[in-house]
Amino acid sequence: MNFNRDRFLHYLRNLIAIGSPSGYTHKVMKYIEKELTNLGVPYEVTNKGAIVVSFDGENKDYQRTFSAHVDTLGAMVKLIKSNGALSFIPIGGFLMASVEGENCVIETQSGKTFSGTIQSTKPSVHISGSDATDLKRVPENMEIILDEKVFSKADVESLGINVGDFVCIDTRFTVTESGFIKSRYLDDKASAAALLYCIEHIKTYSLTLPHTVNFFISNYEEVGHGATAGIPENTREFIAVDMGAPGLDQNSSEYAVCICAKDSSGPYDYDLRSKLIDICIKEEIPYKVDIYPFYGSDASAALRAGWDVKTALIGPGVFASHGYERTHMESLEATTRLVLNYCCK
Incomplete structure (x- = not known):
């Protein structure tokens, strides 16, 4: 062939x-x-x-x-935090370190989508110093920061985001001239x-x-x-x-x-x-x-x-x-x- x-x-x-x-x-x-x-x-x-x-x-x-x-693989919204960040639970087995800093999309029940970024709860060394680097990358220490002006749980809920919504992680699909394909x-x-x-x-x-x-x-x-x-x-x-x-x-x-x-x-x-x-x-x-x-x-x-x-x-x-x-x-x-x-x- x-x-x-x-x-x-x-x-x-x-x-x-x-x-x-x-x-x-x-x-x-x-x-x-x-x-x-x-x-x-x-x-x-x-x-x-x-x-x-x-x-x-x-x-x-x-x-x-x-x-x-x-x-x-992917994730699901587990909790809407009081500050407007989202806790999530993984779907499938992956390392939390592999998704830190990745863009993602929240798929709501109504069909609306919202973008965000997966971060640790201490994402800045300028703020947390060594605590940021030493923080164990496990689901309870990770969260999604929405690309919306939200400051509370009520703000997030008003967008239509709820517990159980699916999270799709950016794939970063790339094909190189040498024949490699890189992607999630x-x-x-x-x-x-x-x-x-x-x-x-x-x-x-x-x-x-x-x-x-x-x-x-x-x-x-x-x-x-x-x-x-x-x-x-x-x-x-x-x-x-x-x-x-x-x-x-x-x-x-x-x-x-x-x-x-x-x-x-x-x-x-x-x-x-x-x-x-x-x-x-x-x-x-x-x-x-x-x-x-x-x-x-x-x-x-x-x-x-x-x-x-x-x-x-x-x-x-x-x-x-x-x-x-x-x-x-x-x-x-x-x-x-x-x-x-x-x-x-």
């Missing part, structure tokens, strides 16, 4: 631009529905709001399902872009598939139950397309597709992993096998829910996961090529 970088970035850029912390994904799902409609690709929406696209293959009883998730939420919108690209490719070229292939766009992965329900009934192989995690003492790479042998939920299916590695070797797709001790996926969730499926986990290498992340086009291309090649085997 000839990888169309611009088409891939079309999907990735648009997905990243839509705030979608877990529990607040309706906007990004509507965008995906619009893209699928434009492609003329039928889809179904599960009761929980996930999107399922299916392409019939010769074997309809032994189906392969690929998943990617578009729900992300490459986990897992990079993989979702790969699946949308694959869907378009299968539709455009009317690929012949030996097995029925499903694409499951998940909307609750970050909180652990994305693929516990709603995956196609005849799924026999469930392949989560999620990030690999390059870093200290890891084998993963930003320039290859990463194949996970084991994560916190245990080993993935050995035979399925072997098939994926064989494809990488035969098709000269750069790959790395790795182990992630503090990781779980939608494949893990499917197994916990009792699905009798073989599972695998693959994806682009994403550096600084759950922070300000980075990957490279080579890793995105390798992941996309592996998915498409496996669909056709």
Whole structure:
């Protein structure tokens, strides 16, 4: 396949631009529905709001399902303080230090949005001295400062901001000339872009598939139950397309597709992993096998829910996961090529 970088970035850029912390994904799902409609690709929406696209293959009883998730990390307003600042609670697991000083948007129940900045409660060394630097970065020591003239809880409430409103953190999406993509939420919108690209490719070229292939766009992965329900009934192989995690003492790479042998939920299916590695070797797709001790996926969730499926986990290498992340086009291309090649085997 000839990888169309611009088409891939079309999907990735648009997905990243839509705030979608877990529990607040309706906007990004509507965008995906619009893209699928434009492609003329039928889809179904599960009761929980996930999107399922299916392409019939010769074997309809032994189906392969690929998943990617578009729900992300984020936050929720926990308390409106007496001085007009907002306390927040994280959605998903991220380091508080990674969001300090970041711009954000508060999405209110009425549909109005307000901008703000995430700061520690002692953001200035000129005021707090060493207390500012020594302050532990934990949720109770962090707050959102609104870009509004507010001085009290009543002032904030008059804007329509309330406890339970979602907070979307600025992504700072950047593509460099050298092929790096830097952004929040490459986990897992990079993989979702790969699946949308694959869907378009299968539709455009009317690929012949030996097995029925499903694409499951998940909307609750970050909180652990994305693929516990709603995956196609005849799924026999469930392949989560999620990030690999390059870093200290890891084998993963930003320039290859990463194949996970084991994560916190245990080993993935050995035979399925072997098939994926064989494809990488035969098709000269750069790959790395790795182990992630503090990781779980939608494949893990499917197994916990009792699905009798073989599972695998693959994806682009994403550096600084759950922070300000980075990957490279080579890793995105390798992941996309592996998915498409496996669909056709």
